[in-house]
Amino acid sequence: MKILFTSEDRVRPDSTGVYFRRAFEETLGKDNVLFMYNEDLHKAPSGLDLYVKVDDGLSTHRFPDHLHPSCYYIIDTHIDYKWRYELAGEAKFDKLYFAQNEGLKQEWHTKDKLWVPLAADRDMHYVGKREKKYDTCFVGYFHSQHAEKRIDYVHELFKHTSNFYFSQGTRFFKDMTTKLAETRLVFNKSLNDDINMRFFESMCSGSALLSDYIQDARLLGFRQDIDYIGYQNIDEMKDKATFYLKHPELREDIAESGKRFVHFNHLYKHRVAQILDSCLSGVK
Numbered sequence: 001m002k003i004l005f006t007s008e009d010r011v012r013p014d015s016t017g018v019y020f021r022r023a024f025e026e027t028l029g030k031d032n033v034l035f036m037y038n039e040d041l042h043k044a045p046s047g048l049d050l051y052v053k054v055d056d057g058l059s060t061h062r063f064p065d066h067l068h069p070s071c072y073y074i075i076d077t078h079i080d081y082k083w084r085y086e087l088a089g090e091a092k093f094d095k096l097y098f099a100q101n102e103g104l105k106q107e108w109h110t111k112d113k114l115w116v117p118l119a120a121d122r123d124m125h126y127v128g129k130r131e132k133k134y135d136t137c138f139v140g141y142f143h144s145q146h147a148e149k150r151i152d153y154v155h156e157l158f159k160h161t162s163n164f165y166f167s168q169g170t171r172f173f174k175d176m177t178t179k180l181a182e183t184r185l186v187f188n189k190s191l192n193d194d195i196n197m198r199f200f201e202s203m204c205s206g207s208a209l210l211s212d213y214i215q216d217a218r219l220l221g222f223r224q225d226i227d228y229i230g231y232q233n234i235d236e237m238k239d240k241a242t243f244y245l246k247h248p249e250l251r252e253d254i255a256e257s258g259k260r261f262v263h264f265n266h267l268y269k270h271r272v273a274q275i276l277d278s279c280l281s282g283v284k
Helices: 016-028 038-043 082-091 101-105 148-160 173-181 197-204 215-219 234-246 248-265 268-281
Strands: 003-006 033-036 050-054 070-074 095-098 113-115 134-140 164-168 183-188 208-212 229-231
Touching: 003 016, 016 033, 016 050, 016 268, 033 038, 050 268, 070 082, 070 268, 095 101, 095 268, 101 113, 134 148, 134 173, 134 234, 148 164, 148 183, 148 234, 164 173, 173 183, 173 197, 183 197, 183 234, 183 248, 197 208, 197 248, 208 234, 208 248, 229 234, 234 248
Parallel strands: 003 033, 003 050, 050 070, 070 095, 095 113, 134 164, 134 183, 183 208, 208 229
Antiparallel strands: none
16 A cells, blocks of 8 residues: 655654654555655655645645545644635545544534544653653643643642643653653643643653543543543642652552553554554445
8 A cells, every 4th residue: 555645844843743654654664655745745646545644733735636535634623623624625635534533523524534533652752661850740832822721730730849840842752751751740731622642642651641631531441540640620630749749659550551551552553553444444
C-alpha cells in the first residue's frame, strides 16, 4: 500500500503530524509513504492507494479536490471549527477523522467519519525511569480563547506545590519527556473538555498524571484514580496533589497502571491501524 502524507512540521516541531507520519512509516515502511508539504501538493502523483492530510492548524493550507481516496485528520474542532469545515468540503475528502469526539457532533459534508483520538509515541514519550526532581510540572501552551481556566489552575497548583517545573513551548520530544519522567505529578487541564496530547504523553512517560476529569477518557477505558489522578475543581486538585505526594507507593502504582494502558492501547501506531482498517473495510 502506497500513500501520500501531508502535514506541517516547520512551524511547530512536535506537531501531531510528526507522530502520525512516524507511525505510518513504521506500519507501511518508509518507501511506501510519500511526504509532501502543502506548497508541493500540486505535484502529487495520481494513482496512490490513499492521500492523508493531518491538520496543521493553518487555514491557508488547503488540499486538492482531485486526489482520492483521501482522508483528513482534523484537530481542534472544539476551538476553531468554521475554516476546517470549509476546507474539508472544498477538498471533497472521502473520510474524516477527528482528534476530539466533539467533532462527530458537528456538521460536515460527509457522514463517513470516525473519532480517532490523539495518542503517544513510545519512542519519543518514554525514556525509562528517572530520579524524581519535581513535585509537579506543566509542559504546554496557553494559546487559545479557552486557556484562562488552565492558567488559573496552573497558578493555584504551583502556589500549592512550590517544587515545580514549567515550560511553555520550549521542550520537545525526549527533552520534554525527560522532564515529565522526573516529575511526581504531571499536570493537565483540558481547554474545552477535550482529551489532549498531554493526557497520553504524560502517562506514557511513566509518571502519574494529575488531570481534570474528562468524559472521553472513560470512553477510551481510562480509570480515574487507577490509571490517572482525576479532579473536578481547584480544591480537589490541590487536595489530591497533597495526598499523592505524601503517598508515593499509591502514586507510583497509578503511574505504572497508566503507563501500561497507554503503551498497549493508545500509541499512534494503534491510531494508524484504526485509520487503515476503516479505509479498507469502511467506517464502522
